[in-house]
Amino acid sequence: MLVSSGVYREAVTVRRPGVVLRGADRGGTVVDGEFRRANGITVTGAGSVVENLTVRNHLANGVLFTGVTDERLQGAGAGGGQGYDPLDTVRFPPLKGFRASYVTAYNNALYGIYAFDARGGLIEHSYASGHSDSGIYVGQCDPCDTVVRDNVLEHNAIGIEVTNASRNLYFLANTARRNRVGVTVNSDSLEALGPQHGAVLAGNTITDNNDDHSPEQADGGFGIAIGIGGGTRNRIERNRIENHRVAALVLQDVQGYPVQDNTIRDNTIKNSTALVLSAARTGGNCLTGNTPTPTSPHPLPPATTSCPGHDIPLPAPGTTTPVKTPPGLSFKHITPPPPQQQMPHPQTTPARPATDLPGPVDPSHYRLPAPTTH
Template sequence: MQKSVKILHQARQRLTGIVASMALFSLSLLVTACEEEFFSELDWLRPDIIVTAGSSIQAAVDAAAPGDMILIKPGLYREAILVDKPNITLRGSGGVVIENPGGKEDGIRVTANGDGFELYHVTLRDFEENGVIMIRADDYVLSHVTTVNCGEYGLFPIASSHGLIEYCIASGHTDSGIYIGQCEDTEMYHNKTFENVIGLEIENCSKVVASYNQSYNNAAGVLIILLPGLRVTTSSDILFTKNKVFDNNHVNFSEPGGGFENYVPSGSGVLVVGTDNTRLEQNKVMGNNFLGIAVVSTTLLGGLAGMPDEAFETIEPNPDGVRVVNNVVKNNGAAPPTLPIPVPGVDLFWDGSGEDNCWRNNNYGSSYPATLPICPD
């Protein structure tokens, strides 16, 4: 009887071992399959070309096929880059600095052939005109890009739609740190602009969302504007929400003989100039010496620039359908500048132009006029 029990126990042990081995083997197969599936999902992160310090990013772009991802290793790259083919991705891997080698206007220039361009984790500095300029290049991403002292503009997409600009930093530009012009369907999140003439500018654009950005120590924090004389003659459907715009009291250091940037008053927080269906909600706008949030006609800024009335015939210059709701707009207007057109320094300003503009539930200390139209619930 005891011998039979021992034989049965040994058989059970062998069977348990076999089952355990089969289970481990099955688990191993499952893990291997999951690993293969996992890494196959990361194929898009595997670079097609790797650039190391001492070699050329431009040479890699020239060698790349449309759709390639170029990984840039840490280092200082003294060159300007032209992207003239679609779906190229440049991805820095920490500590990538692209510096003007001397006499170059643009750090990275993307042409109309460069749809689908993506740029990640690089710093550009000391170019003469622009850090990154994109002309009619749609479906782009600019992420974790820093531009320092790159002439007029840090990031400069123009006539480039379906874009995302996120976690970028721009400082030291004589026009705008981050600018989008004549663009549609653009999103701007978590960016930081400081020590520019204009921190963040949205010019003649539609269908734009700008959220969680910070703009400080510029001459003007944010400019949302419709200007005459451009191919696109309307601007509407802009959502500006949950941003921080504060202490924009830097001297206007734009280059003499420039454009409207020469006439943007120092001490301005958020200027909404002539755009329609613009909504400003849950922003904090504080400590700007001239204006907190201003809603005005393009002709007002044009008047500061000395432009004649006929200059505005190509656009409808008055803001319509602007909503200013649930913002904190405090401690603005302490030291307004002396202007050819008298404008008081206040938290909330409206020049009376346009139709269907309204304000509601803002935390503010001063306004002009003293009573502003109230938005319906």
């Protein structure tokens, strides 16, 4: 379905399988919520695609891919988390097959591109800014069988957010810059499918996440590149992490979930306090080959400096130099982004439903990104 340029002041729902919803012009085909409607585009049809268009000004989400078919649950949380009931995984089996390509999402109240209770997906070449929660969110899937690659996230409370999303989940060659927090990987006891485990973050550029002209996030995080809250068995490899006021990495136990068995290797860290480890034990977390060698408020125990790590008690958690969290702006007032790259040949490229995704994935092909320029 090729949609002509224009501003469409309506909500769109894709229920049929295999639909390819494509804008004729990425910046000119716009779904506008007018700060009145919850979601811009809601996709519950298996194997469907949203590409080459813009979604803006919604009270919840820009684009939502979900197996939750009850419209009453498709607003703020799509059926899980704080303030709503946990996902019923029997009633709502995951959406199978989805793709977002060349999508611009901005100034939506919660999430720009939101994959919840969905698997077999790809989010690529997209841009998200001005969200009070996160630009891209992947939640409640196990296995996820999903790749998030080559996206740009800026001026959000959080660039990329991962909650109770596990296995065969890859975040590759993304740029998370000038958010309040770059990336979070979390377990949540209020949602289904915890604890989170087995995601890979490789070849990403995560810089300058100290933006005080972004929406304020409810938990108050600021100045952090990557936070792992109760996440397990994740791999953080070959990422460039620069210019954070609080920390490059924060690992902490949350809601009864220990942060454990995470491997952090071969990352380059610049102008950032390297590590805050707030847990009762090391939990087998290990950090090796990073430049410079990570430090924390206390010297790291030897068990954390080679992989695999070992589970030993830690000294009392240290503290970082306090950083005053600046007040944020309303998501409605974030400056709209400049034009983004068009999908090649949108008028003539054959439609390609989201089947057999994400295809073969080899994170080792994603090397350390080049230094950023300012």
